[in-house]
Amino acid sequence: MTYNILNGGKERLPFIVEIIKKESPDCLTINEANTFVADSNKILKHVADETGFPYYDIALSGEFDFHVAVFSKFPLKSVRKLQPLKRACLIAFIETKFGEISIASLHLTPNSEDLRHPEIDLVVNSQKDWENRILMGDMNSLSSRDSYSPDMVKKLNEVSLRRFTTDGKLRFDAIEKIESSGYYDSAVQLGKNKERTSPTLLNEFSQHYNMRLDYIFLSKSLLSRLVDYKVIKNKLTEKASDHYPITVTLN
Numbered sequence: 001m002t003y004n005i006l007n008g009g010k011e012r013l014p015f016i017v018e019i020i021k022k023e024s025p026d027c028l029t030i031n032e033a034n035t036f037v038a039d040s041n042k043i044l045k046h047v048a049d050e051t052g053f054p055y056y057d058i059a060l061s062g063e064f065d066f067h068v069a070v071f072s073k074f075p076l077k078s079v080r081k082l083q084p085l086k087r088a089c090l091i092a093f094i095e096t097k098f099g100e101i102s103i104a105s106l107h108l109t110p111n112s113e114d115l116r117h118p119e120i121d122l123v124v125n126s127q128k129d130w131e132n133r134i135l136m137g138d139m140n141s142l143s144s145r146d147s148y149s150p151d152m153v154k155k156l157n158e159v160s161l162r163r164f165t166t167d168g169k170l171r172f173d174a175i176e177k178i179e180s181s182g183y184y185d186s187a188v189q190l191g192k193n194k195e196r197t198s199p200t201l202l203n204e205f206s207q208h209y210n211m212r213l214d215y216i217f218l219s220k221s222l223l224s225r226l227v228d229y230k231v232i233k234n235k236l237t238e239k240a241s242d243h244y245p246i247t248v249t250l251n
Contacts, residue, residue, distance in 0.1 A: 002105070002136040004031040008035035017051060027070075027094070048071055074096060101133070102132065104127055104133070123135065133222075137215070138214050143212060146193050146194060196210045198243045201238040226250060
């Protein structure tokens with residue numbers, strides 16, 4: 001499960017905890033875990049205790065406080081925290097009944113598509129030696145497979161234009177780079193990639209215009225185990241963040 005909780009969750013944290021408990025994932029990535037490291041990781045530990053995760057860690061953001069927190073019900077054999085990144089990435093190595101899996105929990109820079117490319121290269125190179133790989137998080141990027149209308153550009157604000165376009169055209173090359181590096185989009189694999197992950201009703205004036213920004217990518221070795229993909233939409237997720245959480249099930 002991956003979830004961008006918007007600026008650390010703050011007063012929405014009880015909703016976020018309830019959502020996680022209901023979904024009960026084995027592994028969880030939280031993007032924008034801004035407040036989690038204060039007071040000796042007080043909120044990080046609180047969320048882990050409340051949601052039943054015995055293993056957890058956090059990677060600090062390279063810019064501001066947009067940290068990435070990772071929670072697991074499997075022991076973390078080792079972790080690697082990647083830099084330099086505008087946001088953050090933590091790669092955890094866990095042992096499962098499928099064998100060892102490298103799970104990269106990533107939040108790509110929102111600044112521009114060009115700046116996302118070196119960050120993707122860093123993550124891909126850090127995972128390349130593992131057969132079983134998962135890459136998940138807020139990629140701040142659009143997929144060409146999602147049938148966005150070119151006219152969408154006319155409805156984007158200045159921030160979104162810098163983030164998703166060049167010379168008035170939508171860009172898709174960051175996600176294409178990930179896919180060309182041996183990762184498979186779980187939503188596409190199950191034909192569910194038209195389901196947008198942002199924004200929720202929390203902010204109807206969000207800079208996100210009905211987009212799929214959150215992804216869970218799998219290596220080819222895990223595709224035969226992929227049985228479900230979900231964007232979690234309900235009354236709680238509408239008010240807990242500006243993104244919806246997404247989950248995949250491997251069997």
